Amino acid sequence: MGARVTVLGLGAMGTALAGTFVAAGHRTTVWNRTPGKADALVARGAVEATSAAGAVAASPLVVVCLTAYDAVREVLAPLAGALAGRTVVNLTSGPPKDAPETAARVERLGAAYLDGVVMATPSRIGDPASLILYGGSRQAFHDHRETLAALGDPVHLGTDPALSSVYDTALLGLMWATLTGWLHGAALLAEVTAAAYTEVAGKWMRTVGGFMNAYARQIDSGTYPGDEFPLQLHFMTMDILVRTSRARGVDSGLPELFEELAGRAIAAGHDGDSYARLIEYVRRGDRA
Amino acid sequence: MGARVTVLGLGAMGTALAGTFVAAGHRTTVWNRTPGKADALVARGAVEATSAAGAVAASPLVVVCLTAYDAVREVLAPLAGALAGRTVVNLTSGPPKDAPETAARVERLGAAYLDGVVMATPSRIGDPASLILYGGSRQAFHDHRETLAALGDPVHLGTDPALSSVYDTALLGLMWATLTGWLHGAALLAEVTAAAYTEVAGKWMRTVGGFMNAYARQIDSGTYPGDEFPLQLHFMTMDILVRTSRARGVDSGLPELFEELAGRAIAAGHDGDSYARLIEYVRRGDRA
Numbered sequence: 393m394g395a396r397v398t399v400l401g402l403g404a405m406g407t408a409l410a411g412t413f414v415a416a417g418h419r420t421t422v423w424n425r426t427p428g429k430a431d432a433l434v435a436r437g438a439v440e441a442t443s444a445a446g447a448v449a450a451s452p453l454v455v456v457c458l459t460a461y462d463a464v465r466e467v468l469a470p471l472a473g474a475l476a477g478r479t480v481v482n483l484t485s486g487p488p489k490d491a492p493e494t495a496a497r498v499e500r501l502g503a504a505y506l507d508g509v510v511m512a513t514p515s516r517i518g519d520p521a522s523l524i525l526y527g528g529s530r531q532a533f534h535d536h537r538e539t540l541a542a543l544g545d546p547v548h549l550g551t552d553p554a555l556s557s558v559y560d561t562a563l564l565g566l567m568w569a570t571l572t573g574w575l576h577g578a579a580l581l582a583e584v585t586a587a588a589y590t591e592v593a594g595k596w597m598r599t600v601g602g603f604m605n606a607y608a609r610q611i612d613s614g615t616y617p618g619d620e621f622p623l624q625l626h627f628m629t630m631d632i633l634v635r636t637s638r639a640r641g642v643d644s645g646l647p648e649l650f651e652e653l654a655g656r657a658i659a660a661g662h663d664g665d666s667y668a669r670l671i672e673y674v675r676r677g678d679r680a
Numbered sequence: 681m682g683a684r685v686t687v688l689g690l691g692a693m694g695t696a697l698a699g700t701f702v703a704a705g706h707r708t709t710v711w712n713r714t715p716g717k718a719d720a721l722v723a724r725g726a727v728e729a730t731s732a733a734g735a736v737a738a739s740p741l742v743v744v745c746l747t748a749y750d751a752v753r754e755v756l757a758p759l760a761g762a763l764a765g766r767t768v769v770n771l772t773s774g775p776p777k778d779a780p781e782t783a784a785r786v787e788r789l790g791a792a793y794l795d796g797v798v799m800a801t802p803s804r805i806g807d808p809a810s811l812i813l814y815g816g817s818r819q820a821f822h823d824h825r826e827t828l829a830a831l832g833d834p835v836h837l838g839t840d841p842a843l844s845s846v847y848d849t850a851l852l853g854l855m856w857a858t859l860t861g862w863l864h865g866a867a868l869l870a871e872v873t874a875a876a877y878t879e880v881a882g883k884w885m886r887t888v889g890g891f892m893n894a895y896a897r898q899i900d901s902g903t904y905p906g907d908e909f910p911l912q913l914h915f916m917t918m919d920i921l922v923r924t925s926r927a928r929g930v931d932s933g934l935p936e937l938f939e940e941l942a943g944r945a946i947a948a949g950h951d952g953d954s955y956a957r958l959i960e961y962v963r964r965g966d967r968a
Contacts, residue, residue: 562865573857
């Protein structure tokens with residue numbers, strides 16, 4: 393049986409969210425500040441509300457996807473009566489600092505609040521592998537998890553509503569690091585197709601994922617046993633990467649950055665520790 | 681039924697390789713230049729040869745794991761008669777430039793040659809997920825694939841024996857990039873445990889893997905449609921990462937490197953292209 397859900401904001405992402413709720417059989421009410429964005433959704437079964445208040449009144453779950461946090465506050469502020477007892481899920485993009493204030497305002501209006509980020513492009517909404525991260529009320533997440541699961545894989549990060557935005561930034565950083573390292577490898581391996589390289593890289597990334605899991609435990613315990621793969625060994629092979637890059641006309645800025653980081657840890661006597669020891673040098677922020 | 685396999689060189693890796701062949705039921709002959717390394721293997725069922733020639737004569741498949749390529753040539757050179765018709769799989773670590781010459785020498789001695797790299801530490805030999813990469817004779821790989829599969833997941837990269845070493849370097853670069861990006865995220869997310877962050881990061885890496893596959897096709901076709909995720913959007917959010925890193929006392933060198941790379945592509949008019957367009961800037965190697 394369909395849940396009732398409202399989507400405020402029908403840009404590319406809001407339209408994808410609403411369309412996915414409709415396709416999942418939910419009774420979906422939509423609203424956009426400027427009219428004319430809802431026609432295709434209405435043709436597929438959504439209901440267009442003529443006001444934000446009417447849209448909010450239609451559903452216990454209100455998903456907001458506007459251009460900025462300012463717009464969220466502006467749209468929700470006059471809806472005090474309508475919002476009471478409902479859950480607001482804010483999927484608007486914004487910096488971490490905006491989330492706690494928006495959370496506080498929404499909670500003062502009597503609604504529960506979740507601040508989310510969609511780690512996918514609009515066309516991937518509804519793919520069960522698309523990650524959607526939520527910070528804020530654990531109870532609200534529990535109550536609406538099943539409905540939200542229509543959009544992608546829902547993950548509750550914790551009760552701090554700023555968490556989703558910090559995770560967003562951290563995960564994009566991980567993506568850029570990975571993709572840039574992958575591009576570096578594709579440039580080095582000029583003698584094979586990128587597709588052939590990427591097939592092997594995909595297998596290798598499972599091993600790298602195992603390192604992450606092992607190193608996460610080291611970071612949380614503050615001990616960094618290097619065992620079979622100490623920093624000294626990394627450093628020696630990093631030097632091969634730097635030299636091979638230069639010899640093949642590939643930008644060596646990225647491997648030089650790792651080498652510099654590892655070199656500092658080794659100079660401080662951590663040559664026998666694992667790669668995870670470098671967290672202390674990433675954290676320090678004293679790079680000249 | 682077990683195959684016959686010889687392992688030359690009983691350092692930590694050679695011992696792990698030989699022990700895994702024994703455990704898989706293969707008739708394993710071992711030899712080390714300095715004696716006394718084989719006792720534990722012999723106790724488990726391996727046969728110790730008293731000379732390299734005797735070791736090579738015992739098996740059609742000869743796995744070599746010595747300290748350096750020089751040592752490989754030195755050990756194999758006197759064995760012309762014994763080597764004829766056999767396959768030499770060289771798992772010794774070395775730079776790409778050493779592989780073709782070693783291949784030519786071994787082939788002149790009448791043996792087929794594969795140059796391999798073990799993308800795993802000794803304790804992970806025998807794990808079906810451990811990647812072992814081979815370049816060289818396709819026929820030799822075909823003939824001995826099943827025996828080699830005891831060590832890990834065998835992948836044939838192509839007939840060029842230098843490929844495995846270049847792949848090794850490229851994949852380690854991808855590993856360092858990924859791990860450093862992951863450490864950066866762990867440092868940013870000071871409010872959660874590294875384990876909690878890594879659980880989410882592991883899910884996210886599946887999405888990143890999808891980008892790699894899509895971007896590999898773009899690189900091979902030389903066209904970089906940005907569609908829903910153009911460089912301009914990357915660049916804007918990179919700036920958030922740089923500023924968030926500085927605000928949280930995290931080294932911003934890594935995100936600044938991505939931002940600089942993307943900035944150069946955008947300055948050249950590629951703002952609507954995908955991240956894969958950056959291959960041209962990684963390749964160029966004209967970083968000042």
